[in-house]
Amino acid sequence: MDNKVEMGGTKIGIITSGAPYNYVKEVFGDGVSVLKLGMINPLPEKLIRDFASKVDKLYVVEELDGIIENHCKSIGVSVVGKELFGYLGEFSQKTVAEKFGLKAKETVCADSEIPARPPVMCAGCPHRGMYYVLAKNKIRVLGDIGCYTLGAQPPLSALDSTLCMGASVSGLHGFNKALGGDSQKNTVCVIGDSTFMHSGMTGLANIAYNGSNSTVIILDNSITGMTGHQQNPTTGYNIKGDPAAKIDLEALCHVLGIKSVRVVDPYDLSECETAIKEELAKDEPSVIISRRPCALLKYVKPKKALSVNTDKCRGCKKCMGLGCPAISFKNKKAVIDATLCVGCGVCKQLCAFGAMESEEDNK
Ligand code: SF4
Ligand code: SF4
Known part of the structure; x- marks a missing residue:
């Protein structure tokens, strides 16, 4: 935070946070006073008041909702925010420059020379084996939200749909009720252990209670992978890492009304293939738990490279x-x-x- 006189002799200040801070710095450099907030909850009342007292006009540059702006106004600090920047879209240095009536700086566009590098599942990811078998057998797969959504990418291209958390299980139920027949013998859903606990088990209860002939595959990597290895109720630890009540997935599926529940090792391709074929052939709902801890967990020791x-x-x-x-x-x-x-x-x-x-x- 510093004090500069800019913009036609008016001393302006900008409060910002996160990525928009970089856009503000790209546009103004050290030309205006900037209060960069590292945390927006709780917001620092005294710091904001002190900053406001040193400038003539105060702006808030923040994406999406006006969280900082509303806080400033609620403590009686007058700011210009969403009436200038709006609520929609992603900011850029161009957006910030234009909103302040300035010319955006020239940018360099590096185009076709750089190959695309989409995110991929890690080496040794336990989901890969199951996905390979599903794709090889041309099984229709309703996907869900998690690190395992990456299975939709080539070369596996194992997922046919992904909607929102839990939609794989409830969607499979509706899909099979609507199409029935041979379709249900060739369609499964996949959902991670964490997502299953979040919003998959209600769909599974629906499958059991309303009797659709559905096969649900729980990709149990014993952690919440996508968001950075948070614990979940199936791991036996709470979010702080302290020991906690551990939900037994097999017992939970049984208690929800599924009789056919089996566990496979996704590193064993033939075991996965046999399980998928046998469970799809049954005239009852079933669950396959594809169990192998995430390869990145600290306690998972890698074997020697092939x-x-x-x-x-x-x-x-x-x-x-x-x-x-x-x-x-x-x-x-x-x-x-x-x-x-x-x-x-x-x-x-x-x-x-x-x-x-x-x-x-x-x-
Ligand atoms: S053995 Fe190594 S190279 Fe082969 S699939 Fe596993 S991590 Fe990849
Ligand atoms: S190691 Fe060589 S022969 Fe074996 S699957 Fe790969 S490319 Fe084919």
Whole structure:
């Protein structure tokens, strides 16, 4: 925070937070006084009043709702905010410049030379094996919200829909009720353990109570992956990491009315394939729990990386179909990056030529 005189002799100040702070700095540099708030709840009343007393005109630059603005007004500090910036859209330095009647700075656009790098599931991600089997068998998959939504990306392209949290399970029920017949023998939903606890179990109760012939796959990686490894009621720890009551997923599914509940290891492709085929063939609702902890959990120790025997590799690229970021292709052969590979062994199950070798193979 400093004091500068700008904008036609009027000493202006800007209160901002998060990404909009960067846009303000790009536009004004050190030319205006800026109060950057690191936290917007609780808001610092005294700091804001002090800042306001040192400027002639005060602006609030914040995206979406006027949280800071409303707080300032509620404590009697006059600010200009949403009447200038509006509630919609994402800000940029161009937005900020234009709203202040300034010319936006020239920007450089780096276009086609940079390849797209979409987010991918991690090397050794336990969801990969299950997705591979679903895609291989051309199963229609209703997806849900979590790190596992990344299974919609090529090369797996395993998900056919994703709507909102819990919609995979309730959607599957409606889908199967509406279409029935052979369709329900070829359709499943996938939902993470955490999302299941959040909003999937109500849908499962609906499936059991109203009797749709649905197969629900719970992708149990024993953590809430997407948002940064928060605990959930199935892990046995509360959000602070203290021991807590652990919900037994199998028992919960039974108590909701599902008789057929089985657990598989997603690193075992043939076990997954057998389970999917058998559960889809049944004339009753069922649950498959695909259980393997997230490869990034501290207590999950990686195995030694696999390597490719280049004499055996025929360059068929079948292993590339997994989308494991540790596998690439060079000089017509597969290559494994030993710094990424966690030795899960899923790719090894795909290679018909025995080219993927693990530590045991080389003993
Ligand atoms: S599946 Fe086997 S043979 Fe085919 S590219 Fe991969 S390592 Fe080589
Ligand atoms: S064993 Fe294969 S699939 Fe597993 S992390 Fe290593 S390269 Fe990826």
